[in-house]
Amino acid sequence: MNNKADNSFYLLTDIHYVSKNKWVEGKPINNRERGDQIALKSSPEIFEAFTEKILADSEINTLVITGDNVDGGDVLSHEEFREKIRALKAAGKNVYITVATHDYCSTGEDECCFHSACRYTETGTEPIPFMRRNELFDFYREFGPDQALSVHDESGSYTVKIGEDLRLIAIVDNGNGRSHCGLFEDGVEWLKEQIAGAKEAGDYVLLAVHHPVIPPWDVYSHMVDYEMYGGYRELWNLMWDENVRVIFTGHTHVQNIRKLENDAGNWFVDVSTISLANAAGKMRKVTVDTETGMCDIKSVGIEVLPGTDTGGLSAYEYLYTRNFPGIVQRILPLASKDFDEFLKQAEGFLPVDKLAGKKFLVKRIANILMRRKLSSLIRFGRSGKLLSKEQKKYAKAVPLTDIIYEILRHIFTGNAPYTPDTVENIVLSAVCRRLDRLVEKLNVEKVKGMIPPGSSLNEMAQDFLYNTRTGDDDSITVQLIK
Numbered sequence: 001m002n003n004k005a006d007n008s009f010y011l012l013t014d015i016h017y018v019s020k021n022k023w024v025e026g027k028p029i030n031n032r033e034r035g036d037q038i039a040l041k042s043s044p045e046i047f048e049a050f051t052e053k054i055l056a057d058s059e060i061n062t063l064v065i066t067g068d069n070v071d072g073g074d075v076l077s078h079e080e081f082r083e084k085i086r087a088l089k090a091a092g093k094n095v096y097i098t099v100a101t102h103d104y105c106s107t108g109e110d111e112c113c114f115h116s117a118c119r120y121t122e123t124g125t126e127p128i129p130f131m132r133r134n135e136l137f138d139f140y141r142e143f144g145p146d147q148a149l150s151v152h153d154e155s156g157s158y159t160v161k162i163g164e165d166l167r168l169i170a171i172v173d174n175g176n177g178r179s180h181c182g183l184f185e186d187g188v189e190w191l192k193e194q195i196a197g198a199k200e201a202g203d204y205v206l207l208a209v210h211h212p213v214i215p216p217w218d219v220y221s222h223m224v225d226y227e228m229y230g231g232y233r234e235l236w237n238l239m240w241d242e243n244v245r246v247i248f249t250g251h252t253h254v255q256n257i258r259k260l261e262n263d264a265g266n267w268f269v270d271v272s273t274i275s276l277a278n279a280a281g282k283m284r285k286v287t288v289d290t291e292t293g294m295c296d297i298k299s300v301g302i303e304v305l306p307g308t309d310t311g312g313l314s315a316y317e318y319l320y321t322r323n324f325p326g327i328v329q330r331i332l333p334l335a336s337k338d339f340d341e342f343l344k345q346a347e348g349f350l351p352v353d354k355l356a357g358k359k360f361l362v363k364r365i366a367n368i369l370m371r372r373k374l375s376s377l378i379r380f381g382r383s384g385k386l387l388s389k390e391q392k393k394y395a396k397a398v399p400l401t402d403i404i405y406e407i408l409r410h411i412f413t414g415n416a417p418y419t420p421d422t423v424e425n426i427v428l429s430a431v432c433r434r435l436d437r438l439v440e441k442l443n444v445e446k447v448k449g450m451i452p453p454g455s456s457l458n459e460m461a462q463d464f465l466y467n468t469r470t471g472d473d474d475s476i477t478v479q480l481i482k
């Protein structure tokens with residue numbers, strides 16, 4: 001019988017590690033951080049906090065990292081990051097790594113949009129050496145390829161054994177760097193062979209890849225299909241046909257577990273993990289019982305940031321203000337009260353040049369939002385008859401902005417709280433239904449184009465109001481099949 005620890009691993013993704021030597025305090029790094037909407041400046045402390053947890057857990061010997069290891073392809077951050085994972089290896093952990101499009105800069109041979117790496121000075125940027133795509137394989141080969149049962153030369157993908165009866169196929173899906181982030185033909189054949197090989201050997205198999213295979217919400221693939229794993233529909237068929245039940249992904253920076261079933265009843269789940277550099281970043285803790293084939297997936301976050309004075313705040317509270325929801329929560333009141341400060345704080349995050357000329361409109365919208373309660377939407381959505389007296393009283397007390405912040409907060413962390421029985425869901429769904437009718441009646445082509453076929457604004461909204469997926473974005477147990 002296997003030792004449980006042998007069939008377990010932690011999975012981290014989108015670390016976006018930024019060396020402290022890559023920036024000095026100033027507008028340029030802060031704008032970059034706001035633009036990326038993750039806590040870039042604290043990425044070393046965040047990674048350290050997670051590695052401390054990993055080192056403290058003697059039960060789990062393996063760590064899988066699925067790309068966007070650094071933020072801007074610079075050699076400096078890569079080298080520092082590699083030293084840290086070498087230390088984990090020296091402490092007895094197996095570390096398996098793949099790379100993604102933030103890990104290199106293009107030299108013009110593909111569509112990757114990063115063309116140079118930079119250091120952020122007080123007033124601007126200066127170029128620093130960057131990693132080329134063809135250098136990444138050798139740079140990280142000690143973390144996966146050197147231990148692999150098989151390596152796919154063209155992509156750098158590989159298969160490793162995790163425990164006696166379990167294999168992980170780590171796919172490197174850099175493709176052409178932008179419009180096709182997937183494997184090419186030869187890679188697809190290699191992947192098929194790897195799955196077949198695992199089955200022949202009697203091993204369970206898990207897949208890991210950077211780009212999403214099932215979109216976190218249908219609107220994602222509808223609007224930005226190129227952000228999906230290139231060839232994802234083909235991969236759906238392969239996973240259904242071969243009964244591969246779990247694929248781990250990143251890239252969206254969203255905590256999300258979604259299941260996809262075909263007409264024959266075959267299914268798999270895409271376990272998308274939030275960026276580690278998000279305020280509420282989490283890693284997955286995966287354990288496979290190879291006696292029964294049960295794959296248990298849980299999530300682990302951090303409470304503190306090593307070496308950082310957070311003024312008594314938790315890591316999440318401290319970092320929250322640097323992420324998209326936290327920024328909105330900070331600048332929305334400013335838009336109504338102090339427009340110049342609003343523009344200052346929004347720099348790097350919103351097109352401030354354009355907004356500066358629309359002071360009156362922006363202030364007015366912010367004022368309306370700041371003053372309104374949830375009840376102000378009841379009339380428009382005609383939801384009064386759906387609510388009890390108590391629920392109406394509640395709606396009168398809840399500021400609309402509280403709901404906006406809460407929805408935004410959960411876009412990345414998953415598990416939004418507004419289930420269909422809540423007043424918030426009843427009122428907002430009614431608003432969306434009314435909007436759906438108006439869009440149809442007035443034939444608003446622009447809005448119609450944003451709605452996935454067969455869906456509606458109301459259906460789209462549900463994905464962001466509560467967990468319409470597998471019920472818990474943090475945890476799932478899946479029966480694997482050999």
Ligand SMILES: [Fe+2]
Nearest residue numbers: 014068251275
């Ligand atoms: Fe990322």
Ligand SMILES: [Fe+2]
Nearest residue numbers: 068100101251
């Ligand atoms: Fe990415």
